Amino acid sequence: MTTHNQENSQEACPAEGLLKLLAGKWKAQIFRLALEHPLRFNALLRQLPDANKQSIALALKELEEAELLVKTTIKQKPLHIEYVLSEKGLTLVPIFRNLEQLASI
Amino acid sequence: MTTHNQENSQEACPAEGLLKLLAGKWKAQIFRLALEHPLRFNALLRQLPDANKQSIALALKELEEAELLVKTTIKQKPLHIEYVLSEKGLTLVPIFRNLEQLASI
């Protein structure tokens, strides 16, 4: 890795990066929860009892960088941060469904 | 993690296992090549110049165990082993296409 790009010089398969990202720990679970409601860091930690700060923080960051989640600072009453699924993130839904279906065969 | 099963007690998302499998190193590339022609171990090693025996052997085994590839001993002239995509493996094609498309956004 003399170069420092996100994957190898030319990624053999364009889906590889995304696949790797989605397969990372907690990603699928975070995605599922994001489907239900906006996510908040500490709440997420409580919802995923075996997860740890660092991993959740990293997962959120990666999902945000991949533009699957959008991070918003809510400047209201309790003043907090929310992560919600982006449009792009929503297009993953049918892909997950396909994978689930295939996994059940 | 007192228990020792392959994933966590109940896998939070049914797609997780498959996702992890497919995201493993060399998997996508092997899949692509399998789309073109039956695979042979040593040929694969030559086609993936940076890959190593062990990893390829493991990848083939996992893909076979997931029933995405079928392993066949060809009892003809040169006597060798071939790995070909199963029906189930073929159903991954549109999933990969979706992922590629999403990755290109």
Added chain:
DNA sequence: ACAAGAAGTCAAAAAAATATGACTACCCAC
């Protein structure tokens, strides 16, 4: 008989992904 190709296996090392626990910094309530 000997070499070379096919398809691996094995133990150990290196690299990458995850986890742990301590620590920040900001805001609010009491």
Added chain:
DNA sequence: GTGGGTAGTCATATTTTTTTGACTTCTTGT
């Protein structure tokens, strides 16, 4: 001004994945 909630970061372990290099077994060619 102490305690608790928010959202993290950092350095360091531990665990998991991937690589390395040596070795194996069977078959074929010369």
